[in-house]
Amino acid sequence: MVKPLNQNVVTNLQRTGIRRFNELVAKVPGAIKLTVGEIDLPTPPNTKLRGINAITENVTKYTPNAGDLELRSAISEYLEQHYQLNYSAKNEIIVTVGGSEAIDTIFRTLLEPNDEIIIPAPCFPGYLGSGILTQSNIVLVDTCSSEFKLTPQQLEDAITPSTKLVVLNYPNNPTGSILTVSELEKLAEIIIKHDLYVLTDEMYATLVYDDIGIAPSIASIQGMKERTIIVNGVSKSSSMTGWRVGYIATSEKIVEQALKVHQYAVASPASMAQKAAITALTTDFPETQKMALLFERRRDILVNSLNEIGLKFNRPVGAFYCFLDISEFGMDSWSFAEKMLYDYKLAVVPGSSFSKYGDNFVRLSFAVDEQIIVEAMKRLSAGVASLR
Ligand code: PLP
Numbered sequence: 001m002v003k004p005l006n007q008n009v010v011t012n013l014q015r016t017g018i019r020r021f022n023e024l025v026a027k028v029p030g031a032i033k034l035t036v037g038e039i040d041l042p043t044p045p046n047t048k049l050r051g052i053n054a055i056t057e058n059v060t061k062y063t064p065n066a067g068d069l070e071l072r073s074a075i076s077e078y079l080e081q082h083y084q085l086n087y088s089a090k091n092e093i094i095v096t097v098g099g100s101e102a103i104d105t106i107f108r109t110l111l112e113p114n115d116e117i118i119i120p121a122p123c124f125p126g127y128l129g130s131g132i133l134t135q136s137n138i139v140l141v142d143t144c145s146s147e148f149k150l151t152p153q154q155l156e157d158a159i160t161p162s163t164k165l166v167v168l169n170y171p172n173n174p175t176g177s178i179l180t181v182s183e184l185e186k187l188a189e190i191i192i193k194h195d196l197y198v199l200t201d202e203m204y205a206t207l208v209y210d211d212i213g214i215a216p217s218i219a220s221i222q223g224m225k226e227r228t229i230i231v232n233g234v235s236k237s238s239s240m241t242g243w244r245v246g247y248i249a250t251s252e253k254i255v256e257q258a259l260k261v262h263q264y265a266v267a268s269p270a271s272m273a274q275k276a277a278i279t280a281l282t283t284d285f286p287e288t289q290k291m292a293l294l295f296e297r298r299r300d301i302l303v304n305s306l307n308e309i310g311l312k313f314n315r316p317v318g319a320f321y322c323f324l325d326i327s328e329f330g331m332d333s334w335s336f337a338e339k340m341l342y343d344y345k346l347a348v349v350p351g352s353s354f355s356k357y358g359d360n361f362v363r364l365s366f367a368v369d370e371q372i373i374v375e376a377m378k379r380l381s382a383g384v385a386s387l388r
Contacts, residue, residue, distance in 0.1 A: 007133060009132065009133060010023055010133075012132075013031075013129060013132055013133070013168070016125040016129070016353060017125070017334075017350055017352055017353025017354075018035070018037070018059065018125065018349055018353045019349055019351070020036060021035065021273070021334075021337060021347075021353065024338070024341060025341060025347040027268060028341055028342065028345060028347070030182040030214070030345050031341060031345045031346065031347045032345060032346050032347065032368075032372060032375060032376045032379065033347045033365075033368070034340065034347060034348050034364045034365050034366075034368065034373075034376050035347045035348060035349050035365060036348075036365045036367050036368065037173070037241075037362075037365065037367075038235070038236070038241040038367060039236065039239035039241075039291060039320070039367050040367055040369065041237050041239050041291065041294075042239065042282040043160055043238060043240050043243070043280075044113075044238060044239070044279075044280065044287035046279050046283050046284050047238060047240070047276050047277075047279045047280045047284045047287075049279075050275050050278065050279040051243070051273060051274045051276035052276060053275075054271065054272035054275035054276065055272050058182065058281070059271050059272055059275055060271060061271060062267060062268060062271070063095075063268045063271045063274060064268065065094075065259055065262060065263045065267060065268050066093065066095065066255070066259055066262075066268075067093070067094060067095025067096075067247070067269065067274060068095065068096050068271065068274040068275065068278075069089060069090070069276045070275075070278055071095055071245075071275070071277055071278050072089040072090070072095060073089040074277075074278045074281045074282055075087075075089070075093050075095070075247050075249065075281065076088065076089040076092075076093060076249075077282075078281050079230070080247060082214050083216075083217050083219065083220050084220065085217070085219055085220060085225065085249075087249045087250075088252070089093060091255060091256075092249060092250060092251065092252055092255055093247055093248065093249050093253040093255070094247065094248045094249050094255055094258060094259055094262055095245065095246075095268065095269055095274055095277075096135070096233070096245075096246040096247055096248060096262065096266075096269065097244045097245075097246065097266050097269045098233055098235055098244045098245065098246040098269075099126075099201065099203045099231055099233045099235060099246040100126055100246070101246065101265070101266060102231040102232075102246045102247060103126055103130055103201065103231055104126075104129065104130040104133070104234065104265075104361065105248065105258050105261045105265070106199055106229050106231065106248060106250075106254075106258060106260050107127075107130040107131060107133075107134050107135055107136070107165075107199075108130075108133075108261045109257050109258040109261050110164060110165055110197060110252065110254075110312065111131075111136040112134075112136070113134070113135035113136065113313045114135070114136065114137055114162060115134075115136045115137070115162060115163075115164040115165070116136065116137045116138075116139050116160060116162040116163040116164060116165075117131055117137070117138055117139065117163075117164065117165045117166075117167060118139050118141060118155065118158045118159070118163060118165070118166045119131070119138055119140055119141070119167045119168065119355075120137065120140075120141050120143045120148075120149075120150040120154075120167070120168070120169075120172075121140040121141060121142060121354065121355040121356075121357040121358070122142065122143070122144070122148070122170075122174055122175060122323070122351060122354035122355050122357050122358035122361065123140070123167070123169065123173075123199070123354055123355055124169055124354070125174045125353060125354060125355075126173070127167055127169075128355065130280075131249055136164075137162065139158050139163070139188055140355055140356070140357060141154045141155070141158050142175075142296060142357045143357075144357055144360070144361075147177055147314055147322065148168075148172055148175035148177040148314055149177050149179055149183060150168065150179075150187065152186040152189070152190055152309075155187055155190050155191075156190055158190075159190070159194050159196070162315075163194065163196055163239040164196065164197060165196065165198070165199060166187075166191060166196055166197070166199075167198075167199045167201065168187070168198060168199070168200045168201070168218060169200075169201040169203075169223050170200075170202075170215060170318070171204035171205065171207060171208055171215050171317070171318025171320055172204075172318070172319060173319050173320040173354075174318060174321050174323050174349070174353075174358065174361075174363040175314055175316070175321065175323040176312065176314065176315075176316020176318055176319045176320075176321050176322060176323065177316070177317070177318070177320050178208060178212070178215050178317050178318040178361065179215075179216070180216070181216045182222055183220075184216060184217075184218045185221055185350065187218065188218055188221040188222075188223065188224050191224070191227065192224070192227070193224050195227075196227065197227050197228070197229065197324060198224070198227060198228045198229070199218060199229045199231060200218050200219060200228055200229070200230055200231065201216060201231045201232075202215065202230060202231065202232045203231070203232060203233060203235065203236050203237075203246075204236050204237075204318055204320075205217070205232065205237070205318075206237045206288050206292060207236060207237065207291070207292050207295055207318055207319055207320060208292065208317060208318040209292070209295070209296040209316075209317055209318065210317055211277075212223070212317065215318055217230060219249075219288070225251075226251050228247075228250065229248060229250040229254060230247075230248070230249040230250065231246065231247075231248060232246065232247055232249070233245055233246025233354045234246070234277045234280045234281065236319075237280075237288045237291075238277075238280035238281075238287065238288055239291065240273075240276070240277070240280060243270075243273040243276060243277065244269055244270065244273060245273050245274060245276075245277040247267050256279075256299075260326055285319075286299045295320050295366065295367070297370070298320075298366040298367075298368075298370060298373060299316055299320075299322075301366075301370055301373050301374065302364065302366045302373050303315055305320070305373070305374070305377035305380075305381075306322070306324065306377070308381075309380065309381045309384055310347070310379065311324055311325070311326075311384065312324075312325035312328070313325055320365055320366050320367040321363050321364065321365055321366070321371045322363070322364045322366065323351065323358075323361045323362075323363055323364075324348070324361055324362050324363075324364055325360060325361055326351075326360060326361060326362055327360040328388075329354050329384075329387045329388075331348075331387075332352065332359050333350035333351040333352045333358065333359045333360065333361060333362050334350040334352055336362055337349065337350040337351070337362055339383065339387075340362075340379070340380065340383045342378040343383065343386070344380070344382055344383040344385065345379060346376055346379040346380055347369060348362040348363060348364050348380075349362060349363040349365075350362060351363060363375075
């Protein structure tokens with residue numbers, strides 16, 4: 001008899017709802033996919049060229065575990081330029097295999113079984129998987145009635161003596177919410193009072209609208225830098241999901257420990273992808289800003305159509321998702337999404353993929369061409385009319 005696998009943790013882990021739903025979508029020819037979690041445009045040309053040149057120049061070997069020092073320096077300058085934050089390229093930054101590895105590495109570095117992590121929900125499913133794997137206690141805070149923003153009162157109420165880490169993800173996947181500096185300041189006060197760590201997932205920081213420029217970081221608030229772990233990367237900001245480059249920026253004390261976890265798991269990301277990321281964060285940064293302008297137009301088209309159809313939603317100010325309230329239809333999010341898929345050939349992500357607090361919603365991505373949004377809205381309008 002073959003011995004069982006890790007039943008305690010791994011075999012009980014569920015695949016994400018997004019993956020499971022996408023398997024259904026793949027079997028429906030002609031479905032319009034508002035399910036996508038990545039930019040539809042190619043990686044900017046100079047960035048691609050840098051990757052190609054790196055291969056030609058034989059940059060095809062291991063880099064230091066913490067990442068190519070030239071990239072770490074570019075990340076350090078980026079954080080200085082956009083947030084006036086000083087992180088040492090040598091001691092306070094780790095280049096990771098996308099934001100996903102950054103999150104997982106930090107969870108495994110910080111958390112022991114039964115430590116509590118506070119996660120505002122609905123949330124990116126990666127936190128749930130990595131949280132379960134560390135056997136820590138995930139404390140979800142329902143933000144559905146506070147515009148998907150964690151409020152100081154909600155945070156205070158969720159804290160117990162076992163709380164160790166708070167996860168913030170603004171701009172937020174799946175809701176497009178962001179927090180203002182003054183909202184972050186109020187959370188910071190509580191986090192400092194209770195002596196907690198914060199993981200701030202800023203993967204969508206540059207994809208913000210309404211003249212915000214770049215989303216503020218809680219690390220910039222007085223007293224927060226030493227207890228904050230910034231997670232970011234080029235996947236979303238530079239349309240580089242396949243290159244697999246992210247990073248962690250935090251104190252030397254945390255980096256020293258996280259580096260061991262990272263080293264044993266991955267050694268380092270691909271050397272040529274790291275070179276390309278340097279160009280993405282420097283020469284090609286204007287491309288990132290152009291993408292944000294394009295996405296703002298798409299957001300507006302989507303939001304105007306949803307208003308015309310008379311649907312309820314929170315107007316997204318960041319990321320490229322709109323979380324649509326479907327509570328008026330009296331259906332769970334999976335049934336609603338299946339109906340739209342099979343009857344109207346429109347694919348949207350069931351909100352239950354983003355924790356139990358997402359079940360009255362579906363996520364619409366506007367990382368698709370304007371014409372596709374227009375056609376999708378026609379299908380949604382017909383689908384909604386049939387349910388009213
Ligand atoms: N964090 C958030 C909020 C995300 O939405 C995603 C991807 O969807 C990630 C992290 C993971 O990013 P990466 O593709 O760089 O691993």
